[in-house]
Amino acid sequence: MKYNRMPIEIESPEEYGYEKIKYNLSESSITDQSLASLGLQVPDLKLLYNEHQGGTALRKLIVQGSEGLSYKDVLVTTGAAGALFIIASSQLSVNDHLVVVRPNYATNLETPRALGCEISFIDLAFESGFQLDLSAVKAALKPNTKIVSITTPHNPTGTGMSLETLSALVALTKEKGILLLVDETYADISYEGRLPIAASLGDHVISVSSLSKSYGIPGIRLGWLINRSPSLQEIFLAAKEQISISGSVVDEWIAEQVLSRKEEILSATIREMKDRREIVAAWIEKDDLLEWVRPDGGIVCFPRIKNGFEPVGGLEAFYHRLLHRYGTYVGPGHWFELPDTFFRLGYGWPTIEELEGGLQAISQALRDTSA
Template sequence: MPIEIESPEEYGYDKIKYNLSESSISDQSLGSLGLQVPDLKLLYNEHQGSTALRKLVVQGSDELKYKDVLITCGAAGALFIIASSQLSINDHLVVMRPNYATNLETPRAIGCGISFIDLSFESGFQLDLETLKNTIKPNTKLVSITTPHNPTGTGMSLETLNDVVALTKERGILLLVDETYADISYSERLPIAASLGNHVISVSSLSKSYGIPGIRLGWLINKNTSLQETFLAAKEQINISGSVIDEWIAEQVLSRKHEILATTIREMKHRREIVASWIERDELLEWVRPEGGIVCFPRIKDGFEPAGGLAAFYHRLLHKYGTYVGPGHWFELPDVFFRIGYGWPTVAELEGGLRAISEALRDTSS
């Protein structure tokens, strides 16, 4: 079944006053990026993606080369290629949860065995290495982790990442690291995970941290030549090559990566503090402070139930207060949790939506 039937674009943006459900920064336009598309020849592009773009993706990494990069149709396309080419009904997957739906739904559709590493609020949504060790089975083919994490915004330490890389290498297991939010880190950015081993696959895109989901541009990175041949074969069966226009736009953006990110990270730090101040003032809510990305995952404190229950709260929040958030069931968790995206709305909309949440929690009307 469709997994995003509750997304704001499906519900209708015109029905929402304060949209705090988005998981990217504000949508950019060609004009806001200072771009005008030239008279490009609309041919089949290089199947792996343009050489210039692939060089930009791994620029700054001494361990990675452009040949290690495959350009895909967004991060979702990369995740589909990896799952569909590497997992079968006889294989086993270990995946962090909560997680982005594509990391869960495609393996389910394939029919492989799945074990979840359920991250808890009490642990700060951190991965426990011993739990991972105990979850791996003889037929485990792939371990899938995400950092910075969606929907919590929490990060993984370099020490933990190195431990996971070493464990999966020792067990002969592929390691998928979803790094979609890695470019917006509020402390030191982790290295591209694929640089740490030939069995590691990094996935990312320009959708979330750069605000251009409309060009459908992502990538996967892996240093294993044989694996990359398989991934390319899968891509060719799906869409042969990427869009010349999309890849040109991506080249222009990544060529200004540091300039763009410096402005974005400064603004997102400010917005994170707006949310932090709100959480501190509202005694009904708690959170784990995000260390990257532009989403967070507050929780309604134990012992409080909104008037009419949680379903009534979300209905009231949307239909009376015009505010849309991502309830916990989007991520297979109870609806006492909800995801807030603080990067997409204007600051005024963010502040208005946060006030609305507090008011809707206390509203006793039906």
């Protein structure tokens, strides 16, 4: 494998230094939680190797209430990133072809690149509301296509997918004998109702998610993949065992406590994120230099500087000014292989005051005429 560091990681706020940022609107999760904020105190756990697939109780919680899925269909992984690595490294080679939506979470692109497989991109367009074109997916398929990879709700735009579109994609990939990978990391924060776990729709479908984004606990590195095929699960488990054998007892204990209160936690989070989305909507409506596609879920959106306007000094100068003069950090378009007229804005991580301060700073930096 040929690894290259991803711009989104090189330029991440934790690498740049949180202490240097006043208004951090670059994060893709809700506010980071602590053991105290979750009301947890870790007991005297025995620090052994636990079940290689992940604890049975935890796996049951992950699929609780999902028709057609069993805890046996779940593999607990080191975050969603660990799940995506296991899937790509076990299923793709230089002889295989991947169809993947873009823009996307960088790991969905870079791990297949590191493996050297052939890739066709389905580029989502602002003008079509970042919606997936099924005919474009069908046209991109080849005899050696192994995986079609999508995200819903989408990162970085927050746009959703209808059940009709998802079902059509499930049927298409089933007919062609292709795996369908659905990154559902933001699915638990869906404003118009959550889609079913995609893996429940077919044994060739793989769902991936984690506790990092919707629950604000990326520090425990707890994710999972779900798939109903025993033969595929055997391969995925073999990969995990060669990477880490099992997961962390401490991480899994925390995850159990959180998921046992899932409805309570999510109902409060969704209410707050809806309010925050309205704050961003009001700002966009007021600022005549910006436009967006209103997100259906998650806690990120992907505004665009309107065509025909260029900030003083150009885009590079704008982002430098935004950070160094106004103390505000966002995720520029190149993190997602798009022009820097786009930027990902995370509205779930900062305080309300910081969110409002950062939005005002973006508008000021766009209009700042000083060098």
